[in-house]
Amino acid sequence: MLPVQAQRLSLSERVTRLEQAQQKQDSGQGGGTVLVNQVQALQSQVQQLQGQVEELQHEIQQLKQSGKDQYVDLDSRLRKLEGGAPAQGASASSPASTASTAAKAGGVPATSASTTAAAQARGPAPAGSASAPASADPQAAQDAYNQAFTALRNGQFVQSSRQFRQFIQQYPNSALAPNAFYWLGESYYTVQNYDIALQTFQTLLKQYPDSEKAPGALLKIGYCQDALKQEDAAQKTLQAVIQKYPGSSVANLAQQRLHDIQLQQAN
CATH class of the missing domain: 1.25.40.10 (Tetratricopeptide repeat domain)
Structure with missing residues (x-):
C-alpha cells in the first residue's frame, strides 16, 4: 500500500487533471455557444433581408401598375381631346370599326385607328396624291x-x-x-x-415587308405573342425569324426567347 502522502499526491493530481478537463470542456462549450449565437444572428439578418426584398418587389409592382394606370388615363384623355368616337353609321365588319374597337380595348385614339385602318384598306397613296400633301x-x-x-x-x-x-x-x-x-x-x-x-x-410587315425594320418587327411579333400566352404562335414566329434571318442578331434573340419558352413548358 502507498504511503498516505503518496496517496494524497495521487488524488491531488487526479483532481488537477479533472479540473483541467472541465476547463477544456467549458471552453469548448463556450466556443460552441458563440458559434450558435453567430448562426442565429446571421439567420435573423437573412430574414430581415428577405423581408426587405419582398417589400421592394411589392413597391416595384405598385410602380409598374401605377405607370400603366397613368398611361391608360392619359391616353383616354388624349382620345377625348383628339375627337373621340367613330361615326355612328360605321359598319361593325369594316376595317375602321374593327380598329376603333381595338383602340377602345388597347388605348389607341379611335380617330387615329380608324384613319389608319382606312388607309390600310386603300393601300399606300401615290406620292403626289392630295391625301398626303405634307x-x-x-x-x-x-x-x-x-x-x-x-x-x-x-x-x-x-x-x-x-x-x-x-x-x-x-x-x-x-x-x-x-x-x-x-x-x-x-x-x-x-x-x-x-x-x-x-x-x-x-401592319408594318404587311405594308413594308422588305423594309429594314421587317426583321425586328417579326421578332417583336413573336415577343408579343409570348407575352399574350400564345405559346404555339410565338414559337412558330420565332422559328420563322431564325429560318428567314439566319446568323443575324434577331435570329439570336429569337433563339434565346424560343429556348426560354421551351424551358417554361418543360417545367
Missing part, C-alpha cells in the same frame, strides 16, 4: 419623326405614340414610315399594351 416636304417629315423619336427615347410613351400616329397619317409615303410603325409598336410594347403592339408590328 410628304412633299422631307424636312418637315424628318422633324416630325425626330420629335416623336425623342419623346420615345425620353420615356414619354403616350406622347411618342401620338406623334408617331400623326406622322404616319401625315407622311404615309415617307421613307421613314416603316421606322415610325416600328417605334409606334415599341411604344405600345414598352407599356405592356401587347395587343395593339402586335397589330402595329403586323
Whole structure:
C-alpha cells in the first residue's frame, strides 16, 4: 500500500487533471455557444433581408401598375381631346370599326385607328396624291419623326405614340414610315399594351415587308405573342425569324426567347 502522502499526491493530481478537463470542456462549450449565437444572428439578418426584398418587389409592382394606370388615363384623355368616337353609321365588319374597337380595348385614339385602318384598306397613296400633301416636304417629315423619336427615347410613351400616329397619317409615303410603325409598336410594347403592339408590328410587315425594320418587327411579333400566352404562335414566329434571318442578331434573340419558352413548358 502507498504511503498516505503518496496517496494524497495521487488524488491531488487526479483532481488537477479533472479540473483541467472541465476547463477544456467549458471552453469548448463556450466556443460552441458563440458559434450558435453567430448562426442565429446571421439567420435573423437573412430574414430581415428577405423581408426587405419582398417589400421592394411589392413597391416595384405598385410602380409598374401605377405607370400603366397613368398611361391608360392619359391616353383616354388624349382620345377625348383628339375627337373621340367613330361615326355612328360605321359598319361593325369594316376595317375602321374593327380598329376603333381595338383602340377602345388597347388605348389607341379611335380617330387615329380608324384613319389608319382606312388607309390600310386603300393601300399606300401615290406620292403626289392630295391625301398626303405634307410628304412633299422631307424636312418637315424628318422633324416630325425626330420629335416623336425623342419623346420615345425620353420615356414619354403616350406622347411618342401620338406623334408617331400623326406622322404616319401625315407622311404615309415617307421613307421613314416603316421606322415610325416600328417605334409606334415599341411604344405600345414598352407599356405592356401587347395587343395593339402586335397589330402595329403586323401592319408594318404587311405594308413594308422588305423594309429594314421587317426583321425586328417579326421578332417583336413573336415577343408579343409570348407575352399574350400564345405559346404555339410565338414559337412558330420565332422559328420563322431564325429560318428567314439566319446568323443575324434577331435570329439570336429569337433563339434565346424560343429556348426560354421551351424551358417554361418543360417545367
